[in-house]
Amino acid sequence: REAGLPPGPPTIPLLGNLHMFPTEFVHYKFTEWARKYGGIYSLKMGPGTAVVLTDMAAVKELMDKRSGSTVDRPPMHVADLVAGGLNMVFASFLRHVQRSIARVPGACALQFVFYHNGFYTHIRRYSNSVILSVLYGKRAPRYETPETTAFFNAQHEWELVVKRGATPPVDLIPILKYVPPRWAKWKRDCAKTRKLQRDLYFGLLDETKERLRRGEENGSYMEEVLTREEEFGMDREMTGYLGGVLIEGGSDTTSTFLQSLILAMVAYPEAQRKAQEEMDRVVGEHRMPTLEDLEEMPYIRAMVLETHRFRPVAPLLIPHSTLNAEEVGVSYCVTKTYPLSRLSFKYKGFIIPQGATIFVNAWGIFHDPELYDDPESFIPDRYLLTENGMKPGVDGRNLRPTLPFGVGRRICPGIHLAQNSININAMNLVWAFNFTTELDGEGNPVKLDTFDYQKRAPRPFKCKVTPRSTEKAELIEREFLEAADTFSKVEFGISPEDKAFVAESRVRRTDG
Numbered sequence: 001r002e003a004g005l006p007p008g009p010p011t012i013p014l015l016g017n018l019h020m021f022p023t024e025f026v027h028y029k030f031t032e033w034a035r036k037y038g039g040i041y042s043l044k045m046g047p048g049t050a051v052v053l054t055d056m057a058a059v060k061e062l063m064d065k066r067s068g069s070t071v072d073r074p075p076m077h078v079a080d081l082v083a084g085g086l087n088m089v090f091a092s093f094l095r096h097v098q099r100s101i102a103r104v105p106g107a108c109a110l111q112f113v114f115y116h117n118g119f120y121t122h123i124r125r126y127s128n129s130v131i132l133s134v135l136y137g138k139r140a141p142r143y144e145t146p147e148t149t150a151f152f153n154a155q156h157e158w159e160l161v162v163k164r165g166a167t168p169p170v171d172l173i174p175i176l177k178y179v180p181p182r183w184a185k186w187k188r189d190c191a192k193t194r195k196l197q198r199d200l201y202f203g204l205l206d207e208t209k210e211r212l213r214r215g216e217e218n219g220s221y222m223e224e225v226l227t228r229e230e231e232f233g234m235d236r237e238m239t240g241y242l243g244g245v246l247i248e249g250g251s252d253t254t255s256t257f258l259q260s261l262i263l264a265m266v267a268y269p270e271a272q273r274k275a276q277e278e279m280d281r282v283v284g285e286h287r288m289p290t291l292e293d294l295e296e297m298p299y300i301r302a303m304v305l306e307t308h309r310f311r312p313v314a315p316l317l318i319p320h321s322t323l324n325a326e327e328v329g330v331s332y333c334v335t336k337t338y339p340l341s342r343l344s345f346k347y348k349g350f351i352i353p354q355g356a357t358i359f360v361n362a363w364g365i366f367h368d369p370e371l372y373d374d375p376e377s378f379i380p381d382r383y384l385l386t387e388n389g390m391k392p393g394v395d396g397r398n399l400r401p402t403l404p405f406g407v408g409r410r411i412c413p414g415i416h417l418a419q420n421s422i423n424i425n426a427m428n429l430v431w432a433f434n435f436t437t438e439l440d441g442e443g444n445p446v447k448l449d450t451f452d453y454q455k456r457a458p459r460p461f462k463c464k465v466t467p468r469s470t471e472k473a474e475l476i477e478r479e480f481l482e483a484a485d486t487f488s489k490v491e492f493g494i495s496p497e498d499k500a501f502v503a504e505s506r507v508r509r510t511d512g
C-alpha cells in the first residue's frame with residue numbers, strides 16, 4: 001500500500017488485498033474491516049486502489065459535495081462487451097442520457113391484488129410491469145408475460161457474467177481483452193447476454209416506434225424520448241439502452257424492497273400491528289389508502305425508512321470512481337484523458353488517488369451500533385424518537401434520508417417513481433393483509449431467518465398472506481375492476497395468453 005493511502009488490511013505482493021476480497025455478501029466483510037480500520041480505509045486491488053467509506057461526513061464531503069470529481073464508475077469491461085459501453089449504470093457519466101432520465105415520471109402502483117401464495121413472484125411481476133408500463137406503455141399482466149420472462153432470463157445471464165470469478169480479472173489485466181472468444185467462455189457468455197438484452201430492449205423500442213408511427217401514443221416515457229431524440233443528442237443505440245437500463249434499474253429494486261418489508265413484518269409482528277393500527281385510524285375499512293394519507297401516517301413512514309436501513313437494496317450502492325484530480329481547496333478542471341495522475345484527492349490527510357474505486361458502505365453506516373440502538377433489529381419506532389432514527393444525542397446531520405438511493409450526481413434517477421411505488425404498496429399491504437408465519441407439521445410457527453438473502457433479495461420464504469376482512473378483499477377487487485380502463489391503455493400488443501388472462505381476471509370473483 002502506497003504511503004498516504006487510508007489504512008487497510010495487510011497486503012501481499014502483486015495481489016494486494018485481492019486474495020481476501022469476498023465473493024459474496026461483500027458488505028459484511030467491508031463492515032467488519034470498517035470497525036477495525038475506520039470510516040475511511042483502503043484496499044489494494046492488484047495495482048489499483050479501492051477506498052471504502054463508512055463515515056457519514058466523508059460520504060457527504062466526497063460523494064455529495066465533490067460529486068463532480070467522484071461521479072465516474074470504475075472500468076467494467078464485461079459491461080462494455082454486453083452493452084457496448086451504453087449501460088449507463090456502469091458507464092462513465094453520460095450527461096445527455098441522464099438529462100433525459102431526470103424526467104421519469106412518478107407513478108403509483110395500479111394493482112396489487114394477491115390472495116394466497118405466490119406473493120414473492122407476484123411482487124417481481126408487479127415491479128417489472130410498472131416499469132414496462134411507464135417506459136413503453138405495455139404492462140405485464142402475468143409473471144409469464146413474454147417480456148417479463150425475457151427480462152428475467154436476460155437478467156439471470158447478466159448476473160452470471162458479472163459474478164465474481166466468472167471472468168478473469170480483465171479490468172486489472174487489460175491484455176486479457178484480446179483473448180479470442182473461442183478460448184474465452186466468458187466472452188461467449190457476454191455475447192449471449194448481449195443478444196438476450198438487445199432482443200428485448202430493441203424489440204420494445206421498435207414496437208413503441210411503430211405505435212408512434214400509427215398515431216397510437218399512450219403517453220409512455222420512451223415515446224417522448226423517441227420524439228425528442230435529436231434534442232437529447234441520442235441515437236437508436238443510446239435510446240434502446242436507455243430503456244433497457246431503466247427496466248433493469250426499476251425491476252428488481254422495488255420488488256426487493258417490498259419483499260424485505262414483508263419479511264420484516266412477519267418476523268416483527270409487533271411492528272406490523274402498530275402499522276395496521278395507524279392505518280385503521282387514518283383510513284379505516286371503507287376505502288383504500290392513497291398517497292395523500294401518508295402525511296398522516298408517521299408510523300408507516302418510519303417503517304419504510306426502517307426497511308431501507310434494515311435491508312438496504314444496495315448495501316454498497318454502486319461503486320463510484322474518481323474522475324478529476326483535485327486537492328482540497330484547489331480544483332483542477334481536467335478530463336479523464338488528460339494525465340494528471342500525480343494529483344489526487346486529499347481528505348483528512350489521506351490520499352485518494354485518481355481513478356480509485358470508491359465504495360459507499362451504506363450497510364456499515366446503517367448497522368453501526370455507535371449510531372443506532374440494536375441495529376440488527378427491525379424497529380420502526382426509532383424514527384419516531386429521533387428524526388434520523390439514530391440514538392438520542394448522535395449528530396446525524398450528515399446523513400441524508402435518501403442515502404439508500406445513492407450519492408451525488410449519480411443518485412438514482414428513478415427515486416421518485418420508486419418512492420411512490422414503495423409508499424403506496426407499503427400502505428396497501430398493511431391496509432389489506434395480515435402477514436403471518438406458516439406453521440410446521442406440529443403447528444409451531446416456522447421461524448424466519450431475516451439474514452437469508454441471495455444477492456440483494458431475501459431468498460423465497462413462506463408466509464401466510466390473508467386479507468384482513470372480507471370487505472377489504474371485495475373493495476380491492478372492485479377497485480381493480482374499476483381500473484380496467486386505465487389498464488387497457490397499457491395493454492397494446494400484449495400476447496394472446498396475456499389477453500386471455502386479463503379477460504379472466506376481469507370477471508368478479510367475490511360476492512360483493
Ligand code: HEM
Pocket residue numbers: 088089090104131245246247249250251253254257313314317318319320404405406407408409410411412413414415417418422
Ligand atoms: C427501491 C428502489 C430503488 C433503490 C433503492 C435504488 C437504488 C439505487 C442506487 C443505490 C443507485 C446507485 C447510485 C450511486 O451510484 O450513487 C441507483 C442507480 C440507478 N437507478 Fe435506482 N434504485 C431504485 C429504483 C429504481 C427505479 C424504479 C429505476 C428506474 C426507473 C432506477 C434506475 C436507476 C438507474 C438508471 C441508475 C443508474 C444511475 C447512474 O449510474 O447514473 N432505480 N439506484
